[in-house]
Amino acid sequence: MRLERVGRRHGLRGAWILREVDLDLPAGTLVRVVGTNGTGKSTLLRLVAGVDAPTAGRVTGRPPRTAYVPERFPAALPFTAIDYLVHLGRIQGLGTGAARAGAGEWLERFGAGEHARTAMAELSKGTSQKVAVAQAFLADPSLLVLDEAWTGLDTGARTELDAAVRTRRAAGGTVVFVDHDPRRLEGEPSAVYEVREGRVREATGLDGLASGPVGPAAGPVGPASGLVGPASGPVRAGAGPRARVRITVSGGPRTLPLPERLPGHPAVAPGPDGDGTTVLTVDAGHSDALLSALLAASWHIHHLGSEGVRV
Numbered sequence: 001m002r003l004e005r006v007g008r009r010h011g012l013r014g015a016w017i018l019r020e021v022d023l024d025l026p027a028g029t030l031v032r033v034v035g036t037n038g039t040g041k042s043t044l045l046r047l048v049a050g051v052d053a054p055t056a057g058r059v060t061g062r063p064p065r066t067a068y069v070p071e072r073f074p075a076a077l078p079f080t081a082i083d084y085l086v087h088l089g090r091i092q093g094l095g096t097g098a099a100r101a102g103a104g105e106w107l108e109r110f111g112a113g114e115h116a117r118t119a120m121a122e123l124s125k126g127t128s129q130k131v132a133v134a135q136a137f138l139a140d141p142s143l144l145v146l147d148e149a150w151t152g153l154d155t156g157a158r159t160e161l162d163a164a165v166r167t168r169r170a171a172g173g174t175v176v177f178v179d180h181d182p183r184r185l186e187g188e189p190s191a192v193y194e195v196r197e198g199r200v201r202e203a204t205g206l207d208g209l210a211s212g213p214v215g216p217a218a219g220p221v222g223p224a225s226g227l228v229g230p231a232s233g234p235v236r237a238g239a240g241p242r243a244r245v246r247i248t249v250s251g252g253p254r255t256l257p258l259p260e261r262l263p264g265h266p267a268v269a270p271g272p273d274g275d276g277t278t279v280l281t282v283d284a285g286h287s288d289a290l291l292s293a294l295l296a297a298s299w300h301i302h303h304l305g306s307e308g309v310r311v
Helices: 041-049 081-091 096-109 125-137 155-170 284-296
Strands: 002-009 016-024 030-034 056-060 066-069 143-147 174-178 191-196 199-202 244-250 267-270 278-283 300-307
Touching: 002 041, 016 041, 016 056, 016 199, 030 041, 041 066, 041 143, 041 174, 066 125, 081 096, 081 125, 096 125, 125 143, 125 155, 143 155, 155 174, 244 284, 278 284, 284 300
Parallel strands: 030 174, 030 191, 066 143, 143 174
Antiparallel strands: 002 016, 002 056, 191 199, 244 278, 244 300, 267 278
């Protein structure tokens, strides 16, 4: 699969989110996408998955069986969990029996089997996310695109998702993913690409990979550019000093204290309407490190929002 000089903008006069993206995604590769929140990572993944069409350039060679887990999953759907999965399995070309068997198997694997007959609108956010990742594996996709698919999953489900990604890759599938935990599948990606200021380039200092520009406007990447790998800090994209990120979490002030010395010294406020959540606001350049610290301390991430940027 290949992206050739791909660009994406909103409307005829909107600002370009991505420009001049040249990207090769061979079969059997595991590709990580990194960058500060609000720089266009999700836009890139939607283009890869075929959810969005490019405004410029073209995408060729996309496999017919492509699965996508979005950053935000629409859980309030008029199905039970298993009926939703069977419906998607049928859309992907499976027979009803095969779709139902696969749906049951994947729900069990991700620890949601007991909720198979529960209405989607009644599922917790964590269980909804398990259904979201289960649908992605039903039909053995040749291209798997995961946008923060691990967020909201418990430890067992995250481990199972890691294993499922490895299996899909071993079977010759291409996997493209974004995740806020820099340790996710550490050392395994075939390539790591950074989204920065609307451009995509191969990153250096991440998982020991060699560098190389991607796209005609890609410049040097390395210590002089201020980009660093997960061993020494988060990758910083050029969102600018006005870009801020709001992170809504729970883990509960009543049960767990916030970790000390959080990256970026975020502003902390209670969630809306006394719902028990906590809202942290931080400069975008520190958001990945902050998310990693919160996840490591077993806090649950409910929502991410950006200020001063448009994705």
